[in-house]
Amino acid sequence: MASSQFSTKQRILEAAETLFARHGFAGASLRQVTSAANVNLAAVNYHFGSKDKLIEEVFRRRLDELNKRRLLALDQLGEAPTLEDALAAFIRPALELAREGDGGGAFVRVLARAYAEHNDQLRKFLSENYGHVLKQFAKIFATLLPHLPREELYWRIDIVAGALTYAMADFGIIQRREGVTEQQHREQAAEHLIRFAAAGLRAE
Amino acid sequence: MASSQFSTKQRILEAAETLFARHGFAGASLRQVTSAANVNLAAVNYHFGSKDKLIEEVFRRRLDELNKRRLLALDQLGEAPTLEDALAAFIRPALELAREGDGGGAFVRVLARAYAEHNDQLRKFLSENYGHVLKQFAKIFATLLPHLPREELYWRIDIVAGALTYAMADFGIIQRREGVTEQQHREQAAEHLIRFAAAGLRAE
């Protein structure tokens, strides 16, 4: 049971992640997924129950990891971190996830798609797994920006999250130059984003 | 020919816009669209040729309008506009489009979806219709921020565009309060976004 189940499930998850990123949840069929994963068509329903459950699982796997790393980075901030440090704790784990070889880069696009889907069920799932992390960051941003009204802060965090989503998914107009790897490109995006966001949060 | 063709085409376009915004391009079927528009199924292929052409037309209609308004707002800036004014010329037309009764609100979500789709054909179409407008704005931002290196400026404009896309499509975590209309919510989002973006552009 162990090795073959593991391998099949994992290969489905990775193929699904790539194809969902490329064609969307409705646009990528289970036949494409199972064919790319070199497994039988019925394996998806056997291992995951349905296409929707597969989508959820693609999410859960990476999102748990992302949240874990963000909270870890948050913990590792010193006593008196700068705003840039706190932002980096929020932004860099997404960057790291995106540059790992096993398809994390595809996942950040899947994540951006999920926002675009505006699906209530998916939103609920995201806020359940995402909400407490965001609250943690809101707390440290609040202590770093004591003069900022709470509601104003929430708006600005929301803007940062949006810009991050967009930037990490590489949706922008800026094209990678020749000779710049995707990693380097994302690294640059993160640097610019942190600087920009820090100034935006400090505004007024 | 005149009135009935106009009515059918228009009703298809509007129903398509709403349903594409809600379910995505692949997720919304022509049967859903024609049913919502109260027209015959075959009308889409008759008037537009194919589903893909319909998608393109949904885009072109609004994007032409958005670009026109942005360029107009840009023209109407005085001799020495502030950075906030220039940003408003970029951001407010999207807001206005979003709050018109005839489905503009749906379109900004369609637009955000298009970014998420990452479809090369669609990207090319967008950059063709979008590129020169963005260049115009880049120029005025450059004169308003003369100390900023050109590449740095492009990065920051990209971030602004991302945050705008995200905010206008109402993807964020911030939920509308009871008694706040969608218009007011978007208005608030625009205000926060302009303030945030101005500070971000001025960073360092």
Add this chain to the structure above:
DNA sequence: CTATGCTTCAAACGATCGTTTGATACGAGA
């Protein structure tokens, strides 16, 4: 060896997809 419990497989299910067809309705111009 046999039996058991996962896992994989080819095949088919009904539903729905985008598209096409040919008939029909209808208004404007000769």
Add this chain to the structure above:
DNA sequence: TCTCGTATCAAACGATCGTTTGAAGCATAG
């Protein structure tokens, strides 16, 4: 009034969708 081009219609096309089925494979425990 007849005609012709446009528009709409019900119906069907083949393809593909997500899902289900039942048999076959296969390792491990008795």
